[in-house]
Amino acid sequence: MAILELHPDRLLPGDPATRDVGRELYAAVRDLPIISPHGHVPPVWLADDVRFEDPTSLLITPDHYVHRLLHARGVSLPDVGVGGAGLTPEQSRNAFRILCAHWKAYRGTPVKFWFESELVDIFGIDLVPSAETADAIYDSIAATIATPEFTPRALYERFDIELIATTDDPCDDLRYHVKLADDPTWTGRVAPTFRPDKYLEPATPAWNSLVDHLAEVSGVDTGTFAGWVAAMENRRAFFKAHGAVSTDHSHRDARVEPLDDAEAERLYAAARAGTISLEQGATLRRSFMFQQARMAADDGLVMTLHPALYRNHHAPTFDAYGADVGADIPLAVEFASAVQPMLSAFGTSPNFQVIFFTIDETVYSRELAPLAGFYPSVYVGAPWWFIDAPEAMNRYRRAVTETAGFTRTSGFIDDTRAFLSIPARHDMSRRMDSGFLAQMVVDHRLTMDEAMDTAHDLVVACPREAFKL
Structure with missing residues (x-):
């Protein structure tokens, strides 16, 4: 039976001389704390120290990277726990068998690296996933997560996490963040993130009821555009008071541009009446986004923008199982013209900061790096989602560094x-x-001291600066 071993030099350069330098740099940053300022771990896990139920609900069901490739292989999403009310013990075990039987599908993907690292480094398992080893791996994980050392809080400490951010609805009462803040036994940091996307899409069927709820929670009448703005300001202040450091925005395009007051109120009234067109809804949404940028310049919350996804591409899957199940597909995007009104208004404001993320790698060197290389408020986000993979990480550094450097x-x-x-x-x-x-050291573009300092910055200093931590 094949033994699962993690090579100590995995992902380091193949050339011996370059690899030796890479080893030294990696050794210097390997054990630095983890700063995670954008993610989706439920805060209740840490607030209530919720026990993990089984290997499938922990490792497969919540991870769309894992189950989307199973779906591509013909696996039914409910068979791996997606969209249902939970799996029975036998169904959970069978889902893990499905994953292991399809393990070949993950070759060449970052999922293989992550999953194998979890098996070896976290669970101490040396079995290669396969149909023959599935039950043994499942039983080993199940036994381990039942121990006191594998509660979410214990793992937070073991992973040496300095900060982790959640993603939260503007109307959330943040009860779990409050519980953590009030818990004298808790020494970590969990920050909420203000994610208002649904409230900025006035042509969608649910928008009016969402805006009504926004009024109830904020205590501000949202019958007008001005009222909507005031309600958003109210909720942003609530989030900031409870530790938020950023806001998160994802729409079909990156355009952020204002409307004059009269036109904004006219389109807002049409939206409230349910008569707004899709085109008008996009126009109003871009004005909503401009208001979010203006608020960011006032309250100092960092904006993160990651536009250009075709959400819920397969309508039957969305109808059956809802959003966030791996059916979002990247689109091409344009930034330079789209964000010009926002950056002209706020790009040099001392309190404004924005991070642009993209899955369209063509804009890195053409648009994002030049923007970050001029505006003191602009940072280029790391490769994320479909491109948080080794080759894409290298392409990102090559495309961005020559214009924006590392610190942006x-x-x-x-x-x-x-x-x-x-x-x-x-x-x-x-x-x-x-x-x-x-490679830059070997090419004599950086000294070893400069490379060592930069490696440390990329892990610690850059996220602290970009997210004002």
Whole structure:
């Protein structure tokens, strides 16, 4: 039976001289704390120290990276726990068998690196996933997560997490964040993130009821555009008072542009009446986004923008199982013209900061790096989602560094619901950046001292600066 072993030099350069430099750089940053300023781990896990139920609900069901490739292989999403009310013990075991039987599908993907790192580094398992080893791996994980050392809080400490951010609805009461803040036994830091997307899409069927709820929670009448703005200001202040450091925005395009007051009120009235067109809804949404930028310049919350996804591409899957099940597909995007009104208004404001993320790699060198290389408020977000993979990380550094340098980037963003994969994701980034810097040392573009300092910055200083931590 094949033994699962993690090579100590994995992802480091193959050339011996460069690899030696990469090893030294990686050794210097390998054990630095994890800063995770954008992700989707439920705060209740840490607030209530919720026990993990079974290997499938922990490692497969919440991770769309894992189950989307199973779906591509013909696996039914409910068979791996997606969209249902939970799996029975036998169904959970069978889902893990399905994953292991399809393990070949993950070759060449970052999922293989993350999952194998979890098996070896977290669970101490040396079995290669396969149909024959599925039950043994499942039983070993199940026994381990039942121990006191594998509660979410214990793992938070074991992973040496300095900060982890959640993603939260503007109307959330943040009860779990309050519980953590009031708990004298809790010494970590969990920050809420203000995610208002649904409230900025006035042509969608649910928008009016959402805005009504916004009025109830904020205590501000949202019958007018001005009222909507005031209600958003109210909720942003609530989030900031409870530790938020950023807001998160994802729409079909990156355009952020204002409307004059009269036109904004006219379109808002049409939206409230349910008569707004899709085109008008997009226009109003871009004005909503401009208001979010104006608020960011006032309250100091960092804006993160990651536009251009075709959400819920397969309508039957969305109808059956809802959003966030791996059916979002990247689109091409344009930034320079789209964000010009926002940056003209706020780009040099001392309190304004924005991080641009993209899955369209063509804009890195053409638009994002030049923007970050001029505006003191602009940072280029790390590769995320479909491109948080080794080759894409190298392409990102090559495309961005020559124009924006290293300091205008965000630090690594794990963007995950899969809590146990966080160390592996950050480890991949540290290995790749160590290799990139090693090449610059070998090419005599950086001294070893400069590379060592930069490697440390990319792990610690860059995310602290970009997110004002």
